Amino acid sequence: MTMILSVAVVAALGLGLGWLLGLASQWLGATTDPVVERLTEALPGSQCGQCGYPGCGQAAIALSKGEAPVTLCPPGGRVVAEKLAEILGTTFDPGNLPDRGPLLARVRTDYCIGCSRCIKSCPTDAILGATKQLHVVLEEACIGCGACAEVCPTGGIDLEGIPVTLRNWRWHKPGVGHA
Amino acid sequence: MKIFRFRGGIHPEGNKDPTACHPIARLPLPKRLYIPLQQHIGEPAAPEVKVGDHVLKGQRLARHQGSVSAPVHAPTSGTVIAIGDHMAPHPSGLPVQTITLEPDGEERWVETEPAVDPFSLTRAEVAARVRDAGIVGLGGAAFPAAVKLDAGNRHPIDTLIINGGECEPYLTCDDRLMREGAGYVVEGVRLIANGLGAKRTVIAIEDNKPEALEAMRVAAAAHPGISVLRVPSRYPMGSEKQLVTTVTGREIPAGKLSAEIGVSVHNVGTALAVCRAVRFGKPLVSRVVTVGGGAIRNPRNVVVPIGTPAADLVEFCGGFTVTPTRVLMGGPMMGQVLPGLEAPVVKGTSGIIALTAAEAHAASERACLHCGRCVDVCPVGLVPLELAARVRAGRIDDAAELGMGDCLSCGCCAYVCPAHLPLAHLFNYAKGEIAARREAQRKAEETRKLAEARRLRLAAEAAAKAARRPARTTEKAETES
Amino acid sequence: MTTWTPNRSPVAAPHVHGRANVPQVMRTVLLALLPATATGVWLFGWPALNTVLLAIAGCVAAEAAALAIGRRPVGHTLADGSAVVTGLILALCLPPWAPWWLALLGGVFAIVVGKQVFGGLGQNVLNPAMLARVALLVSFPLEMTAWVAPQPLFSAASPGLVEGLAITFGGGPLPDAVSSATALAPLKLGGDFAAGEALLALALGTVPGSLGETSALALLAGGALLVARRIVPWQIPAALLGTLAVLAALFNQIDPAHYPGPLLHLLGGSAMMCAFFIATDPVGAPVTPLGRAIFGAGIGALIYVIRTWGGYPEGVAFAVLLMNAATPLIDRLVRPRRYGRLRTGAPLPLAPKEDGR
Numbered sequence A: 001m002t003m004i005l006s007v008a009v010v011a012a013l014g015l016g017l018g019w020l021l022g023l024a025s026q027w028l029g030a031t032t033d034p035v036v037e038r039l040t041e042a043l044p045g046s047q048c049g050q051c052g053y054p055g056c057g058q059a060a061i062a063l064s065k066g067e068a069p070v071t072l073c074p075p076g077g078r079v080v081a082e083k084l085a086e087i088l089g090t091t092f093d094p095g096n097l098p099d100r101g102p103l104l105a106r107v108r109t110d111y112c113i114g115c116s117r118c119i120k121s122c123p124t125d126a127i128l129g130a131t132k133q134l135h136v137v138l139e140e141a142c143i144g145c146g147a148c149a150e151v152c153p154t155g156g157i158d159l160e161g162i163p164v165t166l167r168n169w170r171w172h173k174p175g176v177g178h179a
Numbered sequence B: 001m002k003i004f005r006f007r008g009g010i011h012p013e014g015n016k017d018p019t020a021c022h023p024i025a026r027l028p029l030p031k032r033l034y035i036p037l038q039q040h041i042g043e044p045a046a047p048e049v050k051v052g053d054h055v056l057k058g059q060r061l062a063r064h065q066g067s068v069s070a071p072v073h074a075p076t077s078g079t080v081i082a083i084g085d086h087m088a089p090h091p092s093g094l095p096v097q098t099i100t101l102e103p104d105g106e107e108r109w110v111e112t113e114p115a116v117d118p119f120s121l122t123r124a125e126v127a128a129r130v131r132d133a134g135i136v137g138l139g140g141a142a143f144p145a146a147v148k149l150d151a152g153n154r155h156p157i158d159t160l161i162i163n164g165g166e167c168e169p170y171l172t173c174d175d176r177l178m179r180e181g182a183g184y185v186v187e188g189v190r191l192i193a194n195g196l197g198a199k200r201t202v203i204a205i206e207d208n209k210p211e212a213l214e215a216m217r218v219a220a221a222a223h224p225g226i227s228v229l230r231v232p233s234r235y236p237m238g239s240e241k242q243l244v245t246t247v248t249g250r251e252i253p254a255g256k257l258s259a260e261i262g263v264s265v266h267n268v269g270t271a272l273a274v275c276r277a278v279r280f281g282k283p284l285v286s287r288v289v290t291v292g293g294g295a296i297r298n299p300r301n302v303v304v305p306i307g308t309p310a311a312d313l314v315e316f317c318g319g320f321t322v323t324p325t326r327v328l329m330g331g332p333m334m335g336q337v338l339p340g341l342e343a344p345v346v347k348g349t350s351g352i353i354a355l356t357a358a359e360a361h362a363a364s365e366r367a368c369l370h371c372g373r374c375v376d377v378c379p380v381g382l383v384p385l386e387l388a389a390r391v392r393a394g395r396i397d398d399a400a401e402l403g404m405g406d407c408l409s410c411g412c413c414a415y416v417c418p419a420h421l422p423l424a425h426l427f428n429y430a431k432g433e434i435a436a437r438r439e440a441q442r443k444a445e446e447t448r449k450l451a452e453a454r455r456l457r458l459a460a461e462a463a464a465k466a467a468r469r470p471a472r473t474t475e476k477a478e479t480e481s
Numbered sequence C: 001m002t003t004w005t006p007n008r009s010p011v012a013a014p015h016v017h018g019r020a021n022v023p024q025v026m027r028t029v030l031l032a033l034l035p036a037t038a039t040g041v042w043l044f045g046w047p048a049l050n051t052v053l054l055a056i057a058g059c060v061a062a063e064a065a066a067l068a069i070g071r072r073p074v075g076h077t078l079a080d081g082s083a084v085v086t087g088l089i090l091a092l093c094l095p096p097w098a099p100w101w102l103a104l105l106g107g108v109f110a111i112v113v114g115k116q117v118f119g120g121l122g123q124n125v126l127n128p129a130m131l132a133r134v135a136l137l138v139s140f141p142l143e144m145t146a147w148v149a150p151q152p153l154f155s156a157a158s159p160g161l162v163e164g165l166a167i168t169f170g171g172g173p174l175p176d177a178v179s180s181a182t183a184l185a186p187l188k189l190g191g192d193f194a195a196g197e198a199l200l201a202l203a204l205g206t207v208p209g210s211l212g213e214t215s216a217l218a219l220l221a222g223g224a225l226l227v228a229r230r231i232v233p234w235q236i237p238a239a240l241l242g243t244l245a246v247l248a249a250l251f252n253q254i255d256p257a258h259y260p261g262p263l264l265h266l267l268g269g270s271a272m273m274c275a276f277f278i279a280t281d282p283v284g285a286p287v288t289p290l291g292r293a294i295f296g297a298g299i300g301a302l303i304y305v306i307r308t309w310g311g312y313p314e315g316v317a318f319a320v321l322l323m324n325a326a327t328p329l330i331d332r333l334v335r336p337r338r339y340g341r342l343r344t345g346a347p348l349p350l351a352p353k354e355d356g357r
């Protein structure tokens, strides 16, 4: 009798332990692919779309499948590329990597001939100005895609980093270097 | 009077004695003053003077613009020698629009509003004087005081709480102010109470300042509506939410203002500034700053004109005895590192603290022990270790779900963490990230709308063109879109 | 004037820190374990010291190896002292005259399986020392229950230094002293055990049992230090011992002949050790005050159940592991209420005007 009882208690304990561990791992465990998660962690997370993907999450998935180079993220620059390469166990050539953040287009007033080509190329209608007039870029609407700069016949559109001011300055992620 | 307990909190080493024992000193006029146009929460002030203008002490240099803003005034008489970028007292080291003033040494006052019996003024007049004097919360948050007074018109205020907690280590400027100027402080308190129509007023002072408590009790004795309350020394007692709970037992519901539960909180320094503004018509042009920390030779409290570079203060207090590891503006728990000593004192600057390495107790970071001390001390009731793990893993949305937005950035969790994890830094980052994402989200929606508008426009143009086509078959431009 | 160059990278507040750090926490735990360790060595002689050193050596070596293989900073991590603590706690749970391989194996198992496979300190779910204890108990039931009667150092019956080495490393037949039943054995058999003298022996530790678990007083002294220094939260020991005592008292009332009273349960076996040093290991314990109370009460109840109706005389290790596994659930379910919000996370309602306060 005692033996049966003790066997039963230990069995119940074992079952309970197993069940709890199972539950715990289900609740806490990584639901996503760990590599993708690490890649997402390494990306800036600004969802700016300059890599050509809608956001960093999608960029990470593409990276994990080998569909994108580790240098895909312009805002992340070299630091992020190094991290990505480390996670994927690959190497990359840092030589041709531009180190820049999200961009805004700016029309150089002395170059603009008012041809209006840029207006037609802009996917977000971020450029104002009529034919033969000086054109300006609406900072709010520009997504920094660079399409306008490509079509400008005088090379009068520059893509520049968004200036950091006291209003848009943010704390960097500790241990990741800072903006 | 019953005192209520708030959750969590810590007892950091106070280190207040070295500065609390000296009377407030007066700083000789610095050679240059750098007066930022944004010293408050809200819109920056708009300059009203030109380079080369001679201005008098107390003359308005820039007026407020927008509903939440505050004007700035000349801290002394002199010449405007520049209006432009100067290092902001902000950890980023970024510049801010600043008026540079070269004092002429005469300290000539501008014609100020006539002194009046302040209690003959209407509520609106009091609020107007406070706004015109450029008064902001002097405890550090620098929220325009007039806006807070105004909130009293929209919500009935039953309790005015005057914050004499000064729970940050090292800082003693409010302590000295209460000891040396209790009468003026109490008058300012009564003016604020009048302005708000508050039924009762409680001046809350931490029990580690017995002299200030006594001085304030004596000064307030004649006014039955005002009680001086001794509250326990526990950081973050001086935080608005925690102080409201301590005094009233009520909690400010998430996302609401204290005014909505009938409570308004002002700092003692603000009360003094209100007294000066309303009784004497003097704008806010100087403040008391604690210059302390182990690296300062002669730590003490100093009255300084707004705009004085930190370097002048450090020099006045004997310079550094050793190289400090960090020089802070504000207290060590919530203050910010200075990017350089050329950054000026602003209205919200309560202290310049130069810490030595030994005081900081820095240690290298280790893995989280899961010890739960951060949970024990968090005054909000967050679980910092879980937040930190999510922020580290880039799961900002999960962190937001767990209450990241409720974090006060009080730093209690980071203070006690035996693994020395940069918890508060992680949370600053996460909050910035949440704001950035919101901004990005907004911009993305905007972009989508713009793109959609463009699509419609192009379609309409094409349709119009198609309608015209039979007449002009040689049109080339149609290939364009 | 001494000058100052500003930091290039901005650092966030707070700029001062409390004095606590991990190595210091571990040092305090070691200090708190000292009375029990000293009592154990005094009572069981030189072989006990060997066991302690071997278990610690096993843990430290395994940790160093695991870190080196994982290419993590060996020196920096070892310096946190957690491996030493695990080793010592394991040793105190072992039979004092354990053969050398038992202690060493236990140490290695604790670190490798109990800690490093999860990713190191703070990442593990289960208490490493208890995992090793259970593994050893299941694999080597004979060696793990070879108790000796106490023979204080320098007493006639106590083995000398050389003899001690022979006992630990010789692997030969153990002297007669071995294999007396532990004080908890009567818990199962029932009988007359609540005599004052027996309880005194349990308090002092002059009974057969695990190396460092016999002296309730020595453990209590160390535990008091930890609670006073706030190294361990008081909720866990209080809830654990409280639950155990209440259950014992309850059943004792029902049938005193079958169920011993609370004092024996509290003083005997590993209950004290567990309450202050094992259950309080932060890595496997909940982080909220209420969660800790639930955790402690759960362990207390499980200890009673296993001791009274289970197959093993002592259930501490199982109880702790089981509740360790429940910790993530507890932490998830018991979160503190946030300021200005209801328990559900919704903002507090604005009070409908002044209530009758």
Ligand code: SF4
Pocket: A043, A044, A045, A046, A047, A048, A049, A050, A051, A052, A053, A054, A055, A056, A059, A072, A073, A074, A075, A076
């Ligand atoms: S370019 Fe970089 S930051 Fe922008 S969406 Fe792609 S991965 Fe994210």
Ligand code: SF4
Pocket: A104, A105, A121, A122, A123, A124, A125, A126, A127, A137, A141, A142, A143, A144, A145, A146, A147, A148, A149
């Ligand atoms: S960079 Fe792209 S979004 Fe910005 S203005 Fe040029 S075309 Fe428009």
Ligand code: SF4
Pocket: B377, B378, B379, B380, B381, B382, B384, B406, B407, B408, B409, B410, B411, B412, B413, B414, B423, B424, B427
């Ligand atoms: S900084 Fe935030 S999480 Fe940390 S203790 Fe303060 S409120 Fe809690």
Ligand code: SF4
Pocket: B367, B368, B369, B370, B371, B372, B373, B374, B375, B384, B385, B388, B413, B416, B417, B418, B419, B420, B421, C287
């Ligand atoms: S205080 Fe630090 S080590 Fe302890 S649980 Fe919190 S984050 Fe982890």
